[in-house]
Amino acid sequence: MKSAPDAVEIAPGTHWIGALDPGLREFDIILKTANGTTYNSYCVRGSSGVAIIDTVKLSHAGEFFARLEQVARYDEISTIVLNHLEPDHSGALPELMRRAPQAKLYISTKAQLMLKALVKDTELDYTVVQTGDTVDLGERTLHFFSTPFLHWPDTQCTLVEEQGILFSGDVFGCHFCDARLFNDQVGDFRFSFEYYYQHIMRPFREHVLEALELLEPLALKLIAPAHGPILRDVPQSYVQRYRQLASPLLANEVGADNKSLLVFYISSYGNTARMAQAVAEGAETVSGVRVSLYDLQAMGDLPFVDLIEEADGIAFGSPTINGDAVKPVWDLLSSLVAIKVRDKLGAAFGSYGWSGEAINMIEDRLRGLKLRVPIKGVRARLIPTDEELGKCHDLGKQLAQHLTGTVDRRVISMSELLASSHV
Numbered sequence: 202m203k204s205a206p207d208a209v210e211i212a213p214g215t216h217w218i219g220a221l222d223p224g225l226r227e228f229d230i231i232l233k234t235a236n237g238t239t240y241n242s243y244c245v246r247g248s249s250g251v252a253i254i255d256t257v258k259l260s261h262a263g264e265f266f267a268r269l270e271q272v273a274r275y276d277e278i279s280t281i282v283l284n285h286l287e288p289d290h291s292g293a294l295p296e297l298m299r300r301a302p303q304a305k306l307y308i309s310t311k312a313q314l315m316l317k318a319l320v321k322d323t324e325l326d327y328t329v330v331q332t333g334d335t336v337d338l339g340e341r342t343l344h345f346f347s348t349p350f351l352h353w354p355d356t357q358c359t360l361v362e363e364q365g366i367l368f369s370g371d372v373f374g375c376h377f378c379d380a381r382l383f384n385d386q387v388g389d390f391r392f393s394f395e396y397y398y399q400h401i402m403r404p405f406r407e408h409v410l411e412a413l414e415l416l417e418p419l420a421l422k423l424i425a426p427a428h429g430p431i432l433r434d435v436p437q438s439y440v441q442r443y444r445q446l447a448s449p450l451l452a453n454e455v456g457a458d459n460k461s462l463l464v465f466y467i468s469s470y471g472n473t474a475r476m477a478q479a480v481a482e483g484a485e486t487v488s489g490v491r492v493s494l495y496d497l498q499a500m501g502d503l504p505f506v507d508l509i510e511e512a513d514g515i516a517f518g519s520p521t522i523n524g525d526a527v528k529p530v531w532d533l534l535s536s537l538v539a540i541k542v543r544d545k546l547g548a549a550f551g552s553y554g555w556s557g558e559a560i561n562m563i564e565d566r567l568r569g570l571k572l573r574v575p576i577k578g579v580r581a582r583l584i585p586t587d588e589e590l591g592k593c594h595d596l597g598k599q600l601a602q603h604l605t606g607t608v609d610r611r612v613i614s615m616s617e618l619l620a621s622s623h624v
């Protein structure tokens with residue numbers, strides 16, 4: 202395997218000057234990095250200026266400065282662009298600014314707060330840029346594109362207009378360290394590209410789609426992300442893959458005018474299952490809602506996460522065992538951080554023996570995930586009575602009415618309100 206390279210020219214006048222971190226096995230606690238990672242930084246030379254695009258993690262600053270010095274003097278640097286200020290890209294920025302004090306720093310509007318936290322200097326001089334702003338380096342023009350929430354509020358991309366080179370930050374990146382650098386020379390990294398998208402970009406799917414509207418029309422010759430291989434071979438295929446990954450799966454099945462409600466349950470003795478059936482039947486009485494019922498005991502989380510991403514409402518039925526909802530329910534709930542669930546409709550119900558805490562616990566978790574939980578859940582001690590099944594039926598119906606905007610209005614007395622708040 203090739204050893205760490207010197208600065209590498211990736212296009213005329215543009216060099217990779219980043220750092221390799223092959224030994225990293227975990228990134229930001231949540232990501233496994235079986236092949237390590239790279240912190241990619243680039244140097245762009247124009248006829249009247251030199252730009253540095255992104256820096257590296259502080260622990261790898263020495264490597265970065267050594268490569269930078271191979272292709273530019275500090276007093277030549279006219280421009281520093283930070284596409285994203287997470288520490289893996291901004292760690293060496295304060296030292297770079299100290300070594301090249303004449304350089305102008307360009308960041309996005311949202312990056313200002315992070316910059317001030319990173320560089321403890323109240324006299325900090327920088328320029329805020331947004332989509333359409335440009336910097337002329339002489340025969341090389343940097344063109345900025347605001348791509349917020351990919352995956353932080355501050356993220357942006359920078360294009361070298363004349364060469365079709367997109368410095369994309371974390372977008373189109375992945376954690377994969379290979380000193381051969383280019384996508385047509387490194388080992389097969391597709392799993393890492395997909396894994397990175399699923400864990401970093403997927404929760405921001407709507408923002409991915411917004412960014413693609415900006416980036417897809419560009420005649421890209423090369424994508425230079427902040428992590429992983431430099432995409433020079435068929436770069437548009439990675440843009441197309443993002444389009445596929447971010448596009449809704451079930452748009453054609455549910456139909457634009459219908460809402461989707463998923464009812465999940467797990468049941469020890471069939472009691473919570475009967476409640477789930479009643480919830481689903483109640484929801485089905487409302488037209489315009491497609492209702493689906495799933496037993497969590499028979500399937501892992503993954504396919505359900507995909508379905509929940511597309512759904513408008515989700516209800517969870519769980520028995521209470523040892524004062525808690527059961528593990529398959531928590532497993533699925535914990536998987537929802539990977540997708541956007543904010544503002545979906547949520548509800549809970551279930552059978553219990555002694556205490557019945559599971560319902561409130563699930564509702565709290567749903568609220569914590571920013572779902573709307575407007576209807577109090579239904580609990581039934583052991584075998585649900587006809588009255589309790591009727592409440593489940595009502596729960597399903599009300600959920601469907603909330604989804605379709607056809608909620609029955611009713612007057613709640615103060616005593617009823619007080620009583621419900623103490624349950």
Ligand code: FEO
Nearest residue numbers: 285287289371427
């Ligand atoms: Fe690679 Fe979001 O930092």
